[in-house]
Amino acid sequence: MTYELYIGDRMYSSWSLRGWLMLEKFTIPHEVTLVGLYSGTMAQDLAHLAPARLVPALKMPDSTVVGESLAMAETLAERHPQAGLWPSDPALRATARWLVAEMCSGFAALRTDCPMQLSHVWQGFEPSEAVQKDLNRIETLFSHARKLSDATNGPLFGAYSLADVFYTPVAIRILGYDLPVSAETRAYCMDLIQDPVVKSWRKQAQEVTYDPEPYALNLERGDWPVI
Ligand SMILES: N[C@@H](CCC(=O)N[C@@H](CS)C(=O)NCC(=O)O)C(=O)O
Numbered sequence: 001m002t003y004e005l006y007i008g009d010r011m012y013s014s015w016s017l018r019g020w021l022m023l024e025k026f027t028i029p030h031e032v033t034l035v036g037l038y039s040g041t042m043a044q045d046l047a048h049l050a051p052a053r054l055v056p057a058l059k060m061p062d063s064t065v066v067g068e069s070l071a072m073a074e075t076l077a078e079r080h081p082q083a084g085l086w087p088s089d090p091a092l093r094a095t096a097r098w099l100v101a102e103m104c105s106g107f108a109a110l111r112t113d114c115p116m117q118l119s120h121v122w123q124g125f126e127p128s129e130a131v132q133k134d135l136n137r138i139e140t141l142f143s144h145a146r147k148l149s150d151a152t153n154g155p156l157f158g159a160y161s162l163a164d165v166f167y168t169p170v171a172i173r174i175l176g177y178d179l180p181v182s183a184e185t186r187a188y189c190m191d192l193i194q195d196p197v198v199k200s201w202r203k204q205a206q207e208v209t210y211d212p213e214p215y216a217l218n219l220e221r222g223d224w225p226v227i
Helices: 014-024 042-049 069-079 090-105 108-113 129-149 162-176 183-194 196-205
Strands: 003-007 030-034 057-059
Touching: 003 014, 003 042, 014 030, 014 069, 014 162, 014 196, 042 057, 069 090, 069 162, 090 129, 090 162, 108 129, 108 162, 129 162, 129 183, 162 183, 183 196
Parallel strands: 003 030
Antiparallel strands: 003 057
16 A cells, blocks of 8 residues: 545646645655546545545545645654655754745735646736735745755755745746746746656646636736746
8 A cells, every 4th residue: 555645636736736746755655646626526536535625635555534735744754754854953844844834824815816827927917915925925934944054045944845845836836927036036946846856747737738727817928937
C-alpha cells in the first residue's frame, strides 16, 4: 500500500498542486487519482473518502483519510521525519509553520481576484488595493523568513520546505497576473515555477481542454514565462 492522493485539476486547482508537491518534492511514494472538479463528478468521485469533500484528499497506507492540506502536510512531516518537510532548525520551523498557516487562512483578495492558472500571463491586470495589501504582506513575510534563515535567494528557509510548497501557487498567481512585486520576489517566484516538478505538472495540465474556460478575463494573454 502507498499514499493515494486525490486531486481535482492541474491547470486551476492550487490546493491540488500543494497536495502533490508535498509528496512529490520529498520523494514520498504515492499514486494520484484525478476527480471531476470541473466535470461535475467530484462529490461522487470522493464519496468513498467521506467526510473528505475537497481536493486534495489523502488516503494513507493504513487507509486513514486526511481531507485538509495543512493536516496532510503535518501528517506527512510526522511520518517522514528524515524527508525534511519542515526546516530542521526549531526557530525556522516555527516560522515556516507560521507562513504556511497564514497562507492557508489569508490573502483572500489575491485568491479571489487572481485564481491560479498555469496557461498564460494576463496582460494589463490592475490589482485592487486589497490585492496590493496582500502582496505587501506576502513580501513582508518573505523578508522575515529570509532574514531569519540568511537565505538571500532560493527556498525561503534555505532548504526547500513546506513553506515553498504552500507558496508555489501564490508565485504562480503573481506571475500569471504579472503582479507588481520586488525583483527578489519575482526571482523567487521564477525559481518555483522553473522547478522540473512544477514544469511537469504544468505539462500535464496543458493536456486538458476546458469549455467554457474557467476564470476567463477580457484581457490580452502573454506567454507563460517558462517553457
Ligand atoms: N482548506 C482546503 C481547501 C481545499 C479547496 O478549497 N479545494 C478546492 C479546489 S482548489 C475544492 O475542492 N473546491 C471544490 C468545492 O469547493 O466544492 C485545504 O486546505 O485543503
